[in-house]
Amino acid sequence: MKIPKRIQPLVDEGLVDEVLRPLMSGKEADVYVVRCAGEIRCAKIYKEADKRSFKKAVEYREGRKGRNSRRSRAMEKGSKFGRQEQEQAWQNAEVDALYRLAYAGVRVPQPYGCFDGVLLMELITDDKGFVAPRLNDVTLTAEQAQIDHKKVMKDVQLMLCAGLIHGDLSEFNVLLDHTGPVIIDLPQAVDAAANNNAKRMLERDVNNMTQFYGQYAPEILSTRYGKEMWALFESGKLTPDTELTGQFAESDKAANVDSVLAEIQAAFDEEQDRKERILQANEED
Ligand SMILES: Nc1ncnc2c1ncn2[C@@H]1O[C@H](COP(=O)(O)OP(=O)(O)O)[C@@H](O)[C@H]1O
Ligand SMILES: [Mg+2]
Numbered sequence: 001m002k003i004p005k006r007i008q009p010l011v012d013e014g015l016v017d018e019v020l021r022p023l024m025s026g027k028e029a030d031v032y033v034v035r036c037a038g039e040i041r042c043a044k045i046y047k048e049a050d051k052r053s054f055k056k057a058v059e060y061r062e063g064r065k066g067r068n069s070r071r072s073r074a075m076e077k078g079s080k081f082g083r084q085e086q087e088q089a090w091q092n093a094e095v096d097a098l099y100r101l102a103y104a105g106v107r108v109p110q111p112y113g114c115f116d117g118v119l120l121m122e123l124i125t126d127d128k129g130f131v132a133p134r135l136n137d138v139t140l141t142a143e144q145a146q147i148d149h150k151k152v153m154k155d156v157q158l159m160l161c162a163g164l165i166h167g168d169l170s171e172f173n174v175l176l177d178h179t180g181p182v183i184i185d186l187p188q189a190v191d192a193a194a195n196n197n198a199k200r201m202l203e204r205d206v207n208n209m210t211q212f213y214g215q216y217a218p219e220i221l222s223t224r225y226g227k228e229m230w231a232l233f234e235s236g237k238l239t240p241d242t243e244l245t246g247q248f249a250e251s252d253k254a255a256n257v258d259s260v261l262a263e264i265q266a267a268f269d270e271e272q273d274r275k276e277r278i279l280q281a282n283e284e285d
Helices: 008-012 057-061 069-077 080-104 142-161 198-214 218-222 225-234 253-284
Strands: 018-025 029-036 039-046 111-115 118-122 174-177 180-183
Touching: 018 039, 039 080, 080 111, 080 118, 080 142, 142 180, 142 198, 142 218, 142 225, 198 218, 198 225
Parallel strands: none
Antiparallel strands: 018 029, 029 039, 039 118, 111 118, 174 180
């Protein structure tokens, strides 16, 4: 097929041998099937910022660092240079996340670099070699839903241990290959430790997946992996090997208030004692 303008520089550089066909045209990106170094891969071309529909970029961006302070300041100010930097940061965030997650053992497409706003990665296929379906295009047995839900929860745990939260995880951003679920679409991945929205996003990601798999195996609906993971993560106890239960007891707020009140009372009593001692000492003088 005719080479799309944005892929031409990669062809000129010898990074892409041939563009085979368009695969998907999404809201944020166009995806093509390409041939590189004799292998079939896919190329994801990010749309320009003004053509993207992503409304909540600010929410996601929080905690992301520019590579140096001049860049960070420019990004904050929103100058032309700053916008270019932001665009670069957005495009690099996905390839960075893919490398980091593949290394952490999460099943994601193997990345092969991002050049001029084009991400090259493994094409996920099913057992017959056809492009893998998205989760929302398949139906599952209860047993398969159980197994895959567990697998996705484990992947979310591994991601969190690697310091990342997907931020847009749903049945539209998970593909199904012959080994099970494969997580895709990560330009908005959130820094788990630096972003104030991290907890909320983690819970939303987990809930989306729990709702999806819960359609096929309703017992999944009562699991609380998001809250369990976050509590462990926050207290520095979550590791890739932690065996999660899917259960979480909400902390009893009344009990907490009581213990805070008891502490205030104790501090107050101590202060009274101190004053009394001073008074007594003065009287003794
Ligand atoms: N590595 C891949 N292998 C196979 N299909 C893919 C791959 N990456 C993306 N796709 C297809 O392209 C679609 C859009 O990609 P995605 O990364 O989700 O971008 P968008 O931001 O447009 O949603 C996906 O829903 C999927 O169907
Ligand atoms: Mg998507």
